[in-house]
Amino acid sequence: MDFNDSAEEAAFRAEVRAWLQQNASDYTEPLALRQGDPRIAEMGRSWQKQKAKGGFAAISWPVEAGGRGASPIEEVIFAEEEGRYHVPVGPFVGIGINLAVPTIRAHGTPEQIEKFARPTLLGEILWCQLFSEPGAGSDLAAVRTRATRDGDDWLVNGQKVWTSWAHTADWGIMLARTDPEQAKHKGLSFFLVDMRSAGIDVRPIRSISGESEFNEVFLTDVRIPDSQRLGAVGDGWKVAMTTLMNERASAADQSQSLPDVESLLAALGEQGRAANTRQLASLYAREQGLKYFGLRQLTRLSQGGNPDPISVMSKLVYANLLQDVSALGLDALGLPGAFAGRENHEAKKFQYGYQWSAALRIAGGADEILRNQIAERVLGLPGEIRSDKGVPFSQLPVGR
């Protein structure tokens, strides 16, 4: 058991630090932009380009895929060091790097991989994820956006919702129904959608913070060439599972603009700390436990092991911890904290943390869904009783 960097890891860390000092000097202060502002995505694009130039864009990908061929540990070292700056990283770039490209690499044709993987790595293509719909969230396989064959193309009609950064994306990964007479998991196919296609209408949705990070996407007779289908017709669910597995693995990323327990301790002051000692210690133990849990999982991956099914707990624990930490921080700061403006970064962290934690408990697998997964896949308890098995999708009941 060795908790410190090995000699090679330390050398890599030093290299990264030096590179960041040279290249991240624009990002020593928090960005003064609202969530969802398209300028953030553009900054993200150039930061990604810069990372690619420095050889840090895809650290643990194989060299032939444009990566560095380094270990997952080095990937984390880079993220740790990068996290000291207020760099523009987030879903606007992350959906492409963490979700779209791994899915394309797993299921795509050589032409598809050629067309999308490297340009995404270079920040030339930003992606969004067109999965959820008004009637399909946790129950993702219930999507009803319809893709019908039309010669060499598909015609797509339907509505997607909660699509983060659709307003800045160049391309989207989409799950659509190609055969409603099959059972619901069977009639799906997976498509790569050019977001500039005719018939796509992206409309912002205001979130609880009043900002617009996500959108509704209406698709009306959108024409998609069959060459942009990923995987076989009817295999959409299998392809989407690759995306979801990657999403779970990257969902608990933490950011500079969110509060941690140290910032809570500072916000509380001596009196507040004394009055909440036990709860603070408990929150701190959760935060640190989560960090060391990540290192245990990383050790497993770096030794060639598969991801452990329990690893979905990272997002579950983090989202709830963030909510608790933020609530306690806001309580301590009182009305001055609740009404603090952008110039007050510390108070803003707690406001934003309280808002964002509510999203995080839902997005990328809601708490309840993750608990079901842990119960079933880790503890071997029975699956849910379901009434949709083997029933043609077109005959399933729908509610609101």
Place this chain on the structure above:
Amino acid sequence: MNFDFSADQKELADHARRFLGESCTFDRLRDNMAGEEAYDRSLWQQMVELGWTAINIPEAQGGLGMGSLELCLLSEEVGRVLAPVPFFSTVCLGAHILNQLGQESLREQYLPPIAAGESVVAVALMPGLGQLEYADGCASGALGPVAWLGAADLLISRARDNHGTECLVLIDAKHATVARRNIDGVVLDGLVRHGQAEFSATPARLLASGDEARRLIELALAQAAILTAFEQLGGAQACCEMARDYSLERYTFGRVIGGYQAIKHKLADVQVEIELARSNAYYGAWALATDAAELARAAALARISATEAFTLAAEENLQVHGGIGYTWEANCHFYYQRARLLAINYGNADYWSQQLLAGLQAAH
């Protein structure tokens, strides 16, 4: 970075798990509680033969010279089966404290009998459990409740000398001037026999005093916290498995209770708490093994997490069992009561929370 135990260490743990799983059954626990002996002597003898009492003692003193990591793993296995033996006080604490002593003659005298399984040690370090006064080679006063005090060969205790200085003394617990008894009857956890004793001018060896005594006590408490955390982890994991197994056998309303979401989510939460606690405990193991500067923080983290995990696991295990869970025959109560005992022992959650926050504040 390699945040895991080595293959050899895991093999040791596997072996310990198999051995204890076969030998330390729940029936044996019930027999032990009904019997006269304070601890399970034949199980203890088997552990001695396996070398467990020698594990952290240097080879020069008849030990195996292994490190804290092995001790962490054995503690987890002992905790999993609630082995009614004085492993924690003798090996995890007694041998550890003696090992730290500067005087070789003391180590030479007291460590070999521990390694050979001929000496059981009780340890009294926490304040508030009586007081010993030390003067001129003798100790007087009263102590208790202290684990295994009624059965131990040796006692290592905190004491005060006639200047009021903190010190650490070693006493032959069987000496004629020691009046001791086991505390029996209806107690929280009858498997860890606790004793009380009065000392009247009992011969005592001074191990350390003043700053050196405080340093040794602080180190021993960190060691106690981390090894207790592993013991708690073992117990918590056993509870989770027991509850899972029962939930797959018990039917209500035409289906197994393990299929109900209320039970599934409960057990998922238990498993999550265990993983968090395990992660903090591993950090503690690393800090112990490397004598890291972060030891105090690591000890508090390990302890706080493990107490939360074992408490939740033991309470929900009983709950999942329904009425049968409240009976003597079902085995939930062993863990339910042990979880509380370990939560109290060697500093409760308030104590470690204060330690943790004080440390964090000092770091700023």
